[in-house]
Amino acid sequence: MKTLLLALGLLAAASSASAQEADCARERSVMVDFVRAHARSDPKALPSGMSDKVLEVIGRTLRHRFIPDGNCAVGYMDRPIPIGHGSTISQPYIVALMTELAAVPADGIALEIGTGSGYQAAILAQLTRKVCTVEIVQPLAVRSALVLRELGYNNVEVRLGDGYQGWPECGPFDVIIVTAALVEIPPPLLEQLKVGGKLVMPIGAPGSVQLLMVVDKIAPDKTTMRAATAVRFVPFQRPQ
Ligand code: SAH
Numbered sequence: 001m002k003t004l005l006l007a008l009g010l011l012a013a014a015s016s017a018s019a020q021e022a023d024c025a026r027e028r029s030v031m032v033d034f035v036r037a038h039a040r041s042d043p044k045a046l047p048s049g050m051s052d053k054v055l056e057v058i059g060r061t062l063r064h065r066f067i068p069d070g071n072c073a074v075g076y077m078d079r080p081i082p083i084g085h086g087s088t089i090s091q092p093y094i095v096a097l098m099t100e101l102a103a104v105p106a107d108g109i110a111l112e113i114g115t116g117s118g119y120q121a122a123i124l125a126q127l128t129r130k131v132c133t134v135e136i137v138q139p140l141a142v143r144s145a146l147v148l149r150e151l152g153y154n155n156v157e158v159r160l161g162d163g164y165q166g167w168p169e170c171g172p173f174d175v176i177i178v179t180a181a182l183v184e185i186p187p188p189l190l191e192q193l194k195v196g197g198k199l200v201m202p203i204g205a206p207g208s209v210q211l212l213m214v215v216d217k218i219a220p221d222k223t224t225m226r227a228a229t230a231v232r233f234v235p236f237q238r239p240q
Helices: 002-023 025-040 052-060 092-102 119-125 138-150 187-192
Strands: 081-084 087-089 109-113 130-135 156-160 173-178 193-203 210-219 222-231
Touching: 025 052, 025 092, 052 092, 052 119, 081 138, 092 119, 092 173, 092 193, 092 210, 092 222, 109 119, 109 187, 119 130, 119 138, 119 156, 119 173, 130 138, 138 156, 173 187, 187 193
Parallel strands: 109 130, 109 173, 130 156, 173 193
Antiparallel strands: 081 087, 193 210, 210 222
């Protein structure tokens, strides 16, 4: 009897150790330190620094779950990682930077174009009321919707389609984040942005370096813009 109890105890201890391992808490905390340090070294992009709120959300989101076959070692490296179909999950610092620049209001609606892995959508989902995200590659839309549901992000809706058109039925939006590069801002996105809202997007030729632009809609027909930093994103695809 004693032996059985001891064996059960050992089993329980072993399974909780492996649960901790699968949670990747140590790797995530190292990644958060990295993101914080990166933000400090980039004051031009982030004059007011990276908020604790965004760092906290980055620190509790299971990034490895958004990467196919992701493990603790791969999932938390501070670099973009291929997720198949020509897509990548963005570098953690860039996700944090775009989120911070978007100044996401707690009671708002956010639109993301380029769901990819679903990671950026999961980050937004913890900072605002509702997230609508559009992905043009079907297997990515299906997989990200599944992971988001498994992890309990029930305020995210994933749609398969061309994000150039935005998602009018889901908006208007307080925040729009575009995670694929194009030479212009799609006009439907500006239309679906509320006055007072922000759009963050890499503008420039795909395949080279782009500028991460922060656009403020200050009146129905008026925007102001600033370039935060140089970035490199996958191309924004247009259906033929
Ligand atoms: N935000 C993602 C990063 C995705 S990379 C993440 O957190 O993982 C950019 C994504 O944009 C790719 O998955 C690509 O398929 C998608 N994409 C490219 N053009 C698009 C378009 N016109 N509409 C919607 N998604 C698009």
